[in-house]
Amino acid sequence: MAVETTLRIGLTDVQRLTFECQKCKSVLGLAPARWFGTQHECPHCHEMWINTPDVQDAAHGIITGLKYLLDHEAGLPFALRFEARSRETE
Numbered sequence: 001m002a003v004e005t006t007l008r009i010g011l012t013d014v015q016r017l018t019f020e021c022q023k024c025k026s027v028l029g030l031a032p033a034r035w036f037g038t039q040h041e042c043p044h045c046h047e048m049w050i051n052t053p054d055v056q057d058a059a060h061g062i063i064t065g066l067k068y069l070l071d072h073e074a075g076l077p078f079a080l081r082f083e084a085r086s087r088e089t090e
């Protein structure tokens, strides 16, 4: 029997954003204090992660946007939450 639960995560709950390299599977974790730029290549195998201006814009926008909302959360009229499914099979 599968049990599905929903996790609701707020920005203050996030400990790190993680980037996993598709090539070597190493993981880079960035704590909120480091949410200000983008990592252009894998720090382990040096595979290029940011390879087009569109990817650069999207990655930079989401990271800096999350940092802005986190830093200003107390003054916002809303709270941003992420919902994630968690499945367990018995």
Ligand SMILES: [Zn+2]
Residues within 6 Å of the ligand: 021, 022, 023, 024, 025, 026, 042, 043, 044, 045, 046, 047
């Ligand atoms: Zn890599």
